[in-house]
Amino acid sequence: MSENVKINRGLKGVYFERSGVSDIDGAKGELSYRGYSIHDLATHSTFEEVCYLLIYGELPTAGQLADFDADLKAARVLPDEIHAIIRACKDGHPMDVLRTCVSALAALEPASQQVGEEAFLANGVRLTSQVPMIIAAHEAIRNGRDPVAPDMTLGHAANWLWMLKEEKPSADAARLADVDFILHAEHGSNASSFAARVTVGTEANLHGAIVTALSTLAGPAHGGAAEDVMKMVHEIGTPDKAAVYVKAKRAAKEAVTGFGHRVYRKEDPRARHMREGVRKLGEEMGAPEWYEILQAVVEAMSPYARHGLNVNVDFYSGVIYQLHGIPMDLYVPIFAIGRMPGWVIQCIEQQRGNILIRPLTLYNGPELRGYVPIADR
Numbered sequence: 001m002s003e004n005v006k007i008n009r010g011l012k013g014v015y016f017e018r019s020g021v022s023d024i025d026g027a028k029g030e031l032s033y034r035g036y037s038i039h040d041l042a043t044h045s046t047f048e049e050v051c052y053l054l055i056y057g058e059l060p061t062a063g064q065l066a067d068f069d070a071d072l073k074a075a076r077v078l079p080d081e082i083h084a085i086i087r088a089c090k091d092g093h094p095m096d097v098l099r100t101c102v103s104a105l106a107a108l109e110p111a112s113q114q115v116g117e118e119a120f121l122a123n124g125v126r127l128t129s130q131v132p133m134i135i136a137a138h139e140a141i142r143n144g145r146d147p148v149a150p151d152m153t154l155g156h157a158a159n160w161l162w163m164l165k166e167e168k169p170s171a172d173a174a175r176l177a178d179v180d181f182i183l184h185a186e187h188g189s190n191a192s193s194f195a196a197r198v199t200v201g202t203e204a205n206l207h208g209a210i211v212t213a214l215s216t217l218a219g220p221a222h223g224g225a226a227e228d229v230m231k232m233v234h235e236i237g238t239p240d241k242a243a244v245y246v247k248a249k250r251a252a253k254e255a256v257t258g259f260g261h262r263v264y265r266k267e268d269p270r271a272r273h274m275r276e277g278v279r280k281l282g283e284e285m286g287a288p289e290w291y292e293i294l295q296a297v298v299e300a301m302s303p304y305a306r307h308g309l310n311v312n313v314d315f316y317s318g319v320i321y322q323l324h325g326i327p328m329d330l331y332v333p334i335f336a337i338g339r340m341p342g343w344v345i346q347c348i349e350q351q352r353g354n355i356l357i358r359p360l361t362l363y364n365g366p367e368l369r370g371y372v373p374i375a376d377r
């Protein structure tokens with residue numbers, strides 16, 4: 001019987017649930033949130049508006065957006081204990097510190113333990129505001145500074161940059177961060193969102209699911225790619241060395257980071273906006289060489305594009321962060337800031353008509369055998 005079982009390793013191509021949040025057409029290279037093209041949202045919307053759209057299903061009216069924005073701003077508060085925890089583990093990777101703090105918030109805030117849609121919504125809004133605060137506070141503390149208080153006059157992206165650098169960002173820098181968050185906000189059944197759903201499937205609370213999601217995002221095959229791309233760009237050094245680098249990687253059968261995707265066979269539609277951001281920012285800052293190295297890698301990888309191997313969202317984002325002077329180990333945490341609304345709404349969706357997620361593994365270990373006492377082994 002076991003020979004006839006079809007195993008879908010990595011759950012490739014398996015549908016496990018319906019979702020009304022985002023739609024990916026991998027063959028065409030298209031992505032939409034709640035029926036709105038990612039290109040329209042990246043061009044016209046703000047992260048707050050996209051959060052509202054993802055969570056409530058419709059674009060907000062001006063009044064709804066103002067109320068939602070006020071809720072996000074009111075949630076810009078961290079218990080003192082979180083700063084103490086950050087001080088205790090300040091030398092850790094920011095992703096480990098972030099995950100530890102989200103986990104600690106579950107123990108420090110009684111409301112975080114509640115389940116049910118209303119609790120998930122309230123906790124989701126609170127965490128969406130607290131996640132950037134934790135990352136910025138850690139960056140301050142590990143550099144011997146005090147955490148920067150949030151600026152309630154600034155939107156989500158601009159306030160994040162303010163707390164990170166204690167400098168008011170230019171309108172262009174704030175908009176670039178805003179677009180980055182919009183592009184990272186949601187992406188179907190990616191590994192971290194799926195993992196969060198598995199946690200909610202056991203009727204656990206939202207904080208627990210976000211801890212699961214953060215753990216899963218951290219790996220280089222998922223959210224860690226932007227950091228690896230930046231390391232690759234440094235290793236390549238100049239555009240003329242890109243072809244040799246790619247050839248060596250292909251010969252060693254190693255992945256060229258920032259390329260490839262489980263679903264897209266055309267270019268990841270989010271990459272277009274990031275590419276334009278890198279090009280423009282590099283020119284403005286008198287540092288066009290980063291864009292040139294990236295484009296030389298794309299050129300060297302072009303023979304594989306027809307096999308569906310194209311750049312993904314994280315190919316360009318690292319250079320943008322580098323041009324803003326953001327340390328490499330903050331790249332995955334930045335992804336997490338953007339992904340918060342996607343995780344929250346998928347947890348809420350999972351909870352509606354919840355079902356335990358529990359697939360099967362086909363046993364291929366030893367036959368049933370007699371127990372041997374330890375003295376006889």
Ligand SMILES: CC(=O)SCCNC(=O)CCNC(=O)[C@H](O)C(C)(C)COP(=O)(O)OP(=O)(O)OC[C@H]1O[C@@H](n2cnc3c(N)ncnc32)[C@H](O)[C@@H]1OP(=O)(O)O
Binds near residue numbers: 225258
């Ligand atoms: C936000 C995100 O999470 S986007 C993804 C970020 N991750 C990266 O950029 C890391 C580099 N990319 C990868 O490791 C992979 O493309 C993944 C993990 C993203 C997707 O992997 P999978 O869907 O399992 O694709 P899979 O591994 O089956 O690859 C299919 C083929 O393309 C090749 N391939 C996939 N990605 C790459 C790559 N980046 N470079 C070179 N070859 C690649 C594989 O070797 C495989 O070739 P084969 O059929 O000859 O064995």
Ligand SMILES: O=C([O-])CC(=O)C(=O)O
Binds near residue numbers: 186187222263
């Ligand atoms: O969908 C995926 O597998 C990974 C991805 O691009 C994302 O999470 O944004």
